[in-house]
Amino acid sequence: MFGRPLPGVVGETRRVVHVFEVPTGDTVPERLTAFCGTSFGHGELEHLDRIQGMPCVSCLRRTPTPDPELPTGRQEPDERP
Numbered sequence: 658m659f660g661r662p663l664p665g666v667v668g669e670t671r672r673v674v675h676v677f678e679v680p681t682g683d684t685v686p687e688r689l690t691a692f693c694g695t696s697f698g699h700g701e702l703e704h705l706d707r708i709q710g711m712p713c714v715s716c717l718r719r720t721p722t723p724d725p726e727l728p729t730g731r732q733e734p735d736e737r738p
């Protein structure tokens with residue numbers, strides 16, 4: 658899932674779209690932490706169904722599904738125990 662800080666939470670230049678792991682279970686966690694490590698509380702995020710505008714590059718690099726547009730290194734699936 659994607660989320661962008663609401664206006665006023667961070668500066669306009671930092672209002673990038675972060676990527677979040679979809680919370681499991683029925684309860685919504687108090688804070689959502691993006692892949693880049695930035696965490697947001699309730700009322701600080703605008704939820705998006707897809708990336709709109711400037712994405713957070715740090716989040717994209719840590720997203721499990723590699724973006725073909727980004728020069729990422731080889732990602733070996735970690736299947737061995």
Ligand SMILES: [Zn+2]
Pocket residue numbers: 674675676691692693694695713714715716
């Ligand atoms: Zn991010």
